[in-house]
Amino acid sequence: MAVTHVRPDDRLHLQSIASLFGAASKIVTVTGAGISTKAGIPDFRSENGVYSLGHRRLFSSSVLSDPERRPLFYNGITKMRQVVNRASPTRTHRFILSLRDAGKLVRDYTQNIDCLEEKVGLSTDLRKGPGRKHVRGHHRVDYEPRLQERGVECILLHGSLRRLRCSNCFSTCCWDEDGREAKTLAGQEPPCPGCAEISEARTAAGKRATAIGTLRPDIVLYDEQDPWADLISAIARHDLLQRPDVLLIMGTSLATHGVKHLVKDFAKIIHKRAGKVVFVNLTEPARNWEGVIDYWVEWDCDAWVQDLTNRQPALCSGSIPRVLIDLTGNGEHVNTMASRGYDGGKGGSRDNPIDLTLS
Numbered sequence: 257m258a259v260t261h262v263r264p265d266d267r268l269h270l271q272s273i274a275s276l277f278g279a280a281s282k283i284v285t286v287t288g289a290g291i292s293t294k295a296g297i298p299d300f301r302s303e304n305g306v307y308s309l310g311h312r313r314l315f316s317s318s319v320l321s322d323p324e325r326r327p328l329f330y331n332g333i334t335k336m337r338q339v340v341n342r343a344s345p346t347r348t349h350r351f352i353l354s355l356r357d358a359g360k361l362v363r364d365y366t367q368n369i370d371c372l373e374e375k376v377g378l379s380t381d382l383r384k385g386p387g388r389k390h391v392r393g394h395h396r397v398d399y400e401p402r403l404q405e406r407g408v409e410c411i412l413l414h415g416s417l418r419r420l421r422c423s424n425c426f427s428t429c430c431w432d433e434d435g436r437e438a439k440t441l442a443g444q445e446p447p448c449p450g451c452a453e454i455s456e457a458r459t460a461a462g463k464r465a466t467a468i469g470t471l472r473p474d475i476v477l478y479d480e481q482d483p484w485a486d487l488i489s490a491i492a493r494h495d496l497l498q499r500p501d502v503l504l505i506m507g508t509s510l511a512t513h514g515v516k517h518l519v520k521d522f523a524k525i526i527h528k529r530a531g532k533v534v535f536v537n538l539t540e541p542a543r544n545w546e547g548v549i550d551y552w553v554e555w556d557c558d559a560w561v562q563d564l565t566n567r568q569p570a571l572c573s574g575s576i577p578r579v580l581i582d583l584t585g586n587g588e589h590v591n592t593m594a595s596r597g598y599d600g601g602k603g604g605s606r607d608n609p610i611d612l613t614l615s
């Protein structure tokens with residue numbers, strides 16, 4: 257079936273989509289860089305994105321074994337993290353939180369590594385597992401420390417810039433402690449404190465010292481296997497069994513292999529239940545998405561979210577200011593409360609093959 261193209265002035269279809277969200281009880285979201293550009297975080301694939309500046313080579317997995325490019329990578333990724341740390345979640349991030357608060361969110365899957373989902377208050381801790389809700393008999397999986405009611409709410413498909421990971425023991429540690437940020441900014445790889453502790457304990461006991469690994473960002477680079485891939489796959493399978501009724505894709509060109517599969521798997525289940533797949537992006541989906549995507553909303557994500565929550569106020573649960581006046585009569589609204597801003601949130605990998613792409 258052809259994709260229905262919905263423009264900002266297409267009130268009829270926008271209303272149909274809003275009704276869909278009002279009636280839906282199990283919504284899965286898949287997001288990309290387009291939901292974070294308003295937060296000032298660059299899109300990797302857009303015309304003005306990081307790739308266009310010639311940095312694409314820096315994000316292939318080979319960079320870690322290349323003594324010439326590695327310092328540039330560490331320096332660049334640290335600067336990017338500094339931008340990310342200063343950023344605040346957008347209206348779209350808050351909308352996803354609202355879906356959770358309304359009890360409609362099955363899970364949010366994001367390709368972004370900026371952690372704005374955490375800032376808005378969504379849990380990204382995979383160790384929480386899928387949560388108890390809707391868990392069925394033989395598909396139950398044991399997670400440590402214990403299954404929690406909500407489970408992990410947002411899956412970071414490509415990891416995040418929050419922590420560093422040891423290339424030897426795979427444990428993660430805080431990027432902001434022990435001068436690690438200054439080291440990575442200077443293009444250096446900090447040593448792993450976990451490995452160092454083990455080695456020191458051994459030498460103190462008169463045993464042979466062991467290797468101390470180096471730390472790298474806890475993200476998934478091109479051609480890399482995600483260390484959490486099995487756990488993420490298990491959670492995705494769990495979510496497919498929930499039989500969601502809406503898949504909402506926002507701010508992504510769906511270019512990465514792993515995300516393509518994820519979207520197609522969810523779309524198949526959703527269509528069996530006469531549910532819908534809604535794609536909100538400024539760029540048109542490729543022809544091969546016909547039969548997968550039902551609606552293409554050609555609009556900025558934040559603007560569409562504002563329109564949607566205006567049409568379905570119950571969706572916003574008080575976390576998104578309502579637009580009170582429609583001055584233009586064509587779906588463009590004036591937000592009389594926008595100047596209140598946002599306090600940055602008080603809240604609080606991945607698929608295969610996966611890259612660092614934010615889009």
Ligand SMILES: [Zn+2]
Nearest residue numbers: 422425448451
């Ligand atoms: Zn280590």
